[in-house]
Amino acid sequence: xxxxxxxxxxxxxxxxxxxxxxxxxxxxxxxxxxxxxxxxxxxxxxxxxxxxxxxxxxxxxxxxxxxxxxxxxxxxxxxxxxxxxxxxxxxxxxxxxxxxxxxxxxxxxxxxx
Amino acid sequence: xxxxxxxxxxxxxxxxxxxxxxxxxxxxxxxxxxxxxxxxxxxxxxxxxxxxxxxxxxxxxxxxxxxxxxxxxxxxxxxxxxxxxxxxxxxxxxxxxxxxxxxxxxxxxxxxxxx
Numbered sequence: 369x370x371x372x373x374x375x376x377x378x379x380x381x382x383x384x385x386x387x388x389x390x391x392x393x394x395x396x397x398x399x400x401x402x403x404x405x406x407x408x409x410x411x412x413x414x415x416x417x418x419x420x421x422x423x424x425x426x427x428x429x430x431x432x433x434x435x436x437x438x439x440x441x442x443x444x445x446x447x448x449x450x451x452x453x454x455x456x457x458x459x460x461x462x463x464x465x466x467x468x469x470x471x472x473x474x475x476x477x478x479x480x481x
Numbered sequence: 482x483x484x485x486x487x488x489x490x491x492x493x494x495x496x497x498x499x500x501x502x503x504x505x506x507x508x509x510x511x512x513x514x515x516x517x518x519x520x521x522x523x524x525x526x527x528x529x530x531x532x533x534x535x536x537x538x539x540x541x542x543x544x545x546x547x548x549x550x551x552x553x554x555x556x557x558x559x560x561x562x563x564x565x566x567x568x569x570x571x572x573x574x575x576x577x578x579x580x581x582x583x584x585x586x587x588x589x590x591x592x593x594x595x596x
Contacts, residue, residue: 377521400582411587412524419582441533458523458567462582467531467575468539469514469585471523 370395370461372472380478387431387441387446389475391459394440399444402460402469412458414479418442454479485510485588487572493594494562502591504572506592511577513555514538514585515547518569525572530555531577562595569593 375390393399400419404412416427423435429452433444442459459472485506486580493501504513511532516524516539526539528547536547548556561568570591575583 372523402582409589411573411589412585413587414584417582431540451584467581467583468526468529469524471525473523 370399370441370463370470372459372461372470374457374459374475374477377473378476378478380424380480381449382480383451384448387477388448389444389457389459389477391433391442391444391472392440393442393459393461395461395463399433400462401433402462403427403431403442403444404457404458404460404471406458406474408455415444415457423478430474449477449479451479451481453477483574485574487570487588487591489591491592493596495596496516496563498562500559500562500593502570502572502593504555504557504588506553506572506574506586506588508576508586509552509554510574512575512583512585513549514573514575515545515555515557516571517541517566518571518590520545524571527557528566542590559595560592561594564595567593567595 373392389393402417407414416425418435426432431446456476460469488503513526514529530536530549546558554595572588573585
């Protein structure tokens with residue numbers, strides 16, 4: 369079985385500051401890991417995904433995430449927040465070879481002008 | 482994503498009513514999914530379908546049924562709606578020919594309120 373824990377249901381950062389959204393996972397087999405973003409009144413869209421290989425994954429809109437097996441973490445970062453980053457962010461895990469995604473409970477990111 | 486459409490976008494209904502939520506896609510994907518989103522709970526998988534003849538239950542299928550009328554259409558039904566089915570419902574698609582892990586593409590959602 370697999371699960372995802374997102375620490376902090378709400379995170380606020382100032383415009384231009386570092387964004388750090390935390391995700392820890394548990395999986396009985398090597399996982400695929402994802403970050404999705406949901407803008408207000410929209411569906412989810414993929415930010416980035418980890419498969420195998422390089423542990424630092426770059427995504428869209430300047431976001432990146434690092435897979436740390438020893439810490440079972442896949443935290444999302446962006447060096448400089450922009451107002452347009454305000455959204456809800458979901459971490460998700462899928463066991464290797466399995467189609468089904470298990471989502472975390474989400475983190476709502478607010479950007480302070 | 483404009484390629485995955487959901488109708489209606491908003492619906493208010495009463496306890497005990499039958500309701501159908503529809504999902505259509507023009508992406509040509511063969512895999513389709515229904516999720517519900519509740520505040521503070523993230524998304525939970527209700528049903529998924531890998532092709533027209535292959536339908537599978539997800540984590541929370543009780544009280545729901547689905548129909549895959551064609552490759553492009555996947556409907557979710559609530560036979561007798563109850564208030565705790567009030568939620569935001571999302572349809573998603575993915576392409577079997579893509580290498581795993583396959584990205585899922587989400588529709589804009591249907592906000593359902595059961596009074």
